[in-house]
Each structure stands twice: as C-alpha cells, then as structure tokens.
Amino acid sequence: MLRKLPLYLSLLLLTQCSKCRRDDPAPVDQLPPATQTGAGTFGCLLNGQAWTPRGNDGFANYSVSYDPTYHLGTLSVAAYRLSGNGADQQTIGFSSDSVRATGTYFFKKAGRHQAGVEDRATTCRYYSQDAGVYCKGYFAITRLDLSAGIISGTFAFTLHKPGCxxxxxTNGRFDRKL
Structure with a gap:
C-alpha cells in the first residue's frame, strides 16, 4: 500500500488540476467586450490565449490614432504587454491608410493594410510587409464616428516568418475615443 501512495497522490493532484481548468473561463471570455462606445479597450487571443495590454514602460500600453485628412484616412492601432521584470515585451498592432468608412480591410503582402507582432522573449518580429513573412487576415471598422470621436473594430490575422x-x-477587438 505504501508503495502505491505516491501514485495515488499523483492521480489525486492531476484530477484536481483538470477540475480547476474546467472551471476557468474560456480564453475568449477573458477578453474585454467588443464595444462601440469609446471604452478604451483592446484584446485578442494570441495563439489561443487571452491577450490584453499590461504594464507600463513610460508610454501608454495601448494607442489608437486616426487622421482622416492624411492619405485618405490613416489608422494605427497598437498595444503592448510587459511580463516578468519588464524585459519581456510583446507588441501587437496594425496600420493602414485609405480608411474612410466602416467596413472590412484585408491585409496583403504589398498592400496598404499592414499587421505586426513583436516578441522580445523569442526575438521574433513579424511585420507583414517584410520579405519572407506570410500574412493573412483582416481588420474591420465597426464604428467610425468623427463627431463623437469614437473608432471601434475587430481584427484577426496569422503571421509566419522562417525561424519563428x-x-x-484571433477574436481581436478595439474601442477607443480619438
């Protein structure tokens, strides 16, 4: 019986861990809601895990800029999160010109709409316009209200780079006052 005690304790521990995971909210439920009120929110799933801005390196960890007068409407959305002692930083963002109205805009290799992810921990930097980087995805502007100063939308994309x-x-959403 004593020889089997470590086995029984291990099985008990494993069943308790799996129970905790069943009770945890799904990753998508850990994201901020997809609002259109200028709530100042940003979130997405990064490889299936909930990702929201976190930490501060002296600059805002989430920014949106939109200029309707430059290049037929220039948009930039970016967020970062710091982990550990702040040395590990991930950044997710996208930008475009020619954004004048609500609608869906697709990322293309040589197009106006660009996406990017940086990960200091892995030293991988994915920019859709760089040679050798595969990018497929979109962003959708769901509200562009200049009189109220609100821009909101959703986004999803896949990036691949040799060696990374x-x-x-996926399930990206942003909502910001301009």
Whole structure:
C-alpha cells in the first residue's frame, strides 16, 4: 500500500488540476467586450490565449490614432504587454491608410493594410510587409464616428516568418475615443 501512495497522490493532484481548468473561463471570455462606445479597450487571443495590454514602460500600453485628412484616412492601432521584470515585451498592432468608412480591410503582402507582432522573449518580429513573412487576415471598422470621436473594430490575422513560430491573432477587438 505504501508503495502505491505516491501514485495515488499523483492521480489525486492531476484530477484536481483538470477540475480547476474546467472551471476557468474560456480564453475568449477573458477578453474585454467588443464595444462601440469609446471604452478604451483592446484584446485578442494570441495563439489561443487571452491577450490584453499590461504594464507600463513610460508610454501608454495601448494607442489608437486616426487622421482622416492624411492619405485618405490613416489608422494605427497598437498595444503592448510587459511580463516578468519588464524585459519581456510583446507588441501587437496594425496600420493602414485609405480608411474612410466602416467596413472590412484585408491585409496583403504589398498592400496598404499592414499587421505586426513583436516578441522580445523569442526575438521574433513579424511585420507583414517584410520579405519572407506570410500574412493573412483582416481588420474591420465597426464604428467610425468623427463627431463623437469614437473608432471601434475587430481584427484577426496569422503571421509566419522562417525561424519563428506561427502567430495566430484571433477574436481581436478595439474601442477607443480619438
């Protein structure tokens, strides 16, 4: 019986861990809601895990800029999060010109709409316009209200670069006052 005690304790521990995981909210439920009120929110799933801005390196960890007068409407959305002692930083973002109205805009290799992810921990930097980087995805502007000063939308994209793991950004949402 004493010889089997470590086995029984291990099985008990494993069943308790799996129970905790069943009770945890799904990753998508850990994201901020997809609002259109200028709530100042940003979130997505990064390779299936909830990702929201976190930490501060002296600059805002989430920014949105939109200029309707430059290049037919220039948009930039970016967020970062710091981990550990702040040395590990991940950044997710996208930008475009020619954004004048609500609608869906697709990322293309040589197009106006660009996506990017940086990960200091792995030293991988994925920019959709760089040679050798695969990018497929979109962003959708769901509200562009200049009189109220609100821009909101959703996004999803996949990036791959030789020598780095594939990055999948899904269920993305942002909502910001301009």
């Amino acid at each position: 793991d594939t990055v999948r950004v």
